[in-house]
Amino acid sequence: MEHKPSIFPARIGILFLLPALFFVAIFLIFPFIWVIIISFTNQTLTGATAANPQFVGLENYARLFDFSRWMRSGEFGASLLITVQFVLGSALIGQAGLGLLIAVLFYRRKGWARRIVTTLAVLAWIIPEVVVAFAWFAYLDRDSGTLNMILSALGLGKPDWLFDYPLLSIIIFNTWRGSAFSMLLFQSALETIPPSYIETADVAGASAWQKFRDILVPLLRGHIATDLILITLWTFNVFTPYLLTGGGPTNRTQLVSIYTYKTAFQFFRFGQGAAIAVVMMFINLTLALIYLSTLRRQRVDA
Amino acid sequence: MHRYKLLVMLAALAIMVLGAAGVGAQDDAVTLTMTCRCVEGGVNSNLVVWLKTYVIPTFEERMAEQGVNVTVELVEFGGSDEQLKQQYALDLGVGAGADLMSFDGFWVPEFVDAGLIQPLEAIAGEIVNEWDGWEHIPEAIQELLSYRGERYGIPVGTDVRVIYYREDVFTEAGIEVPWQPTSWADILETAEQLKEAGVEIPIQLNAGTPMGEATTMQGFFMALLGAGHHLYDFDEEKWIVSSPALLETLRFYEEIYVNRELGDARMQLVEDGRQRSFEAFANGEVGMLVEGDFFWRSPMFELMGVEQRNSLVRFALMPAREPGAGYRGQDYVTISGGTGWILNPNTEHPELAWGLLSHMSDVDAVRAFQLIQPRISFRDDVPVAGDPTMTAMADAALSLSTVRPQLPEYPQISVEVQLMTERVVSGEMSPEEALEAYAEAVTELVGEENVIRIPLE
Known part of the structure; x- marks a missing residue:
């Protein structure tokens, strides 16, 4: 790396960085280490082990990976499987798919339809979580929900959404909730494609599908990868469905984030909760590393 | 992200300083x-x-x-x-x-x-x-x-648990009031009668994790004490984790919610189920509801008003599985908190x-x-x-009552009880499987030396 001339000497630069480093240490690195330490203890919030926690080695981790009950409802394996389904359904297929669809449908179009759809998608994204969850809870209620009022008026019956299809419900909810990010990302990516590409294809008589497959997708590939990794990372940690279903019924929507919360703050088992958090951190770290290396490869390609 | 956290901290600091100043201003109050x-x-x-x-x-x-x-x-x-x-x-x-x-x-x-x-x-x-x-x-x-x-x-007081029913719902179904069952079979028979008469939810016996302690106290204990023993052996100072009575209790749940569908399992599994059960009872959709006298004093007071409550809502004691088969050989059982x-x-x-x-x-x-x-x-x-x-509730039930073991591990064991009932009423496990999973979990919580297993049959 070549030496660039700068206003301040390097030492003063470090001095300016110190306050930031201090806060990073206090709010990020210290809690990180603390969680790892707690995960090796039987610390609880109440009971004798709250006052005098003991070191239990890998017991908390062994319990997480106890394969004799790994997949039993409410256990770690089952939660992990639900989370994977949730990420696949709501992030990769739902948000990225819907976002791409909206962006491409309105590509090179102006007017009220585009403005309305874009505004609605962004609105769904920026309304506070609690408000959104409450609205959906009321919307999906079996007996007095708006959705079932409409369905029964059309003679389609009254499905019990949050009870019979809880996972599907939170997948649809999260798709609705978060598609705006993918849409905005793809919209701005599409703006960077020179119009002449599409115009040339039009002259050559290419169909819409051919234009999409042979021009847009290859040019958007990098953005699609970025989008998928980012929303996977976020969706993996999302907690809002708790406000809708509480993880139930019978743990059928117990995402790993909800599992962690319940273990630590409902059953007060901090040690066990910390162990789950550490495992989650490693999964997130892996995803983040994939993201960073993809970014780096893109920069090299460019 | 860090900038955000800093901002929050600064705001908190500002509030603390201002708050402290506020307190200091009038220190005599x-x-x-x-x-x-x-x-x-x-x-x-x-x-x-x-x-x-x-x-x-x-x-x-x-x-x-x-x-x-x-x-x-x-x-x-x-x-x-x-x-x-x-x-x-x-x-x-x-x-x-x-x-x-x-x-x-x-x-x-x-x-x-x-x-x-x-x-x-x-x-x-x-x-x-x-x-x-x-x-x-x-x-x-x-x-x-x-x-x-x-x-x-x-x-501030203590409480008792009984079966609540509505006189008008019972009369309409052709059941004589005042009504007092003497066995679980009586309860099931009455529930069948109510079902035939078109009552939506003949009986509700609390189960499942969303209702929390209400499941353990109003549901599980009321059945278990009627099947013969407590959750804890006060003489041996050990937890009873497996026994014929525990199995009978779970089978009673299975009978109500799974085999005969006399109760609404959904209500036990959704988040706000307890409030829903109160409202359904107030609307005359529930035949029998096992609840504490809190139900009489608070939800029924608020949902129905004193007059309507007093003229329609009645109570009966919870019978043992069979006369004399209850805890301490009792015919009727209840528990207080x-x-x-x-x-x-x-x-x-x-x-x-x-x-x-x-x-x-x-x-x-x-x-x-x-x-x-x-x-x-x-x-x-x-x-x-x-x-x-x-x-009348106090006079009839207080002398029959018992309490929970006042021990630090009880709340965690209570959660396992709730989970066990949830597994049965949701159909996820048979009573035998749920009991085994419970025994395993409690043994892990309190240690092998603190549990008793009474052979099943």
């Missing part, structure tokens, strides 16, 4: 705070009325006469019992929280062991023992908020806080409460007043 799961017009509405119209004004007046300027603030908590407990544990863990906290007796041991709460005497000193109210509180009721011989709070108020060990005004607690527990205050909400009081000099049904 003292503010005491109290919290309960109570909301005016909502849950335990009567408690709020009593606190706001009697306790707080009379206490402030009394203190003013002594030249002390006290303001009492009531923080109304509208969440569930479980959420309140979570709030308390987190508040106390960081040295915060209201000066007086309404507290469920069975939380005491685990909070004590964690060092989160202290005996009254340790907080407020010798004046606690000098209080003349203690001699009017029976030993058994003092026990509700005691642990290892120390008193942590003053109870009790809530009360504790002092926050972090309070800045321990003597004043005790002053408020003893003031609201004196004979005049308790009588004033009886006028607003008649209930089984904790004082032997204050009988239930003005509610014959409440008196």
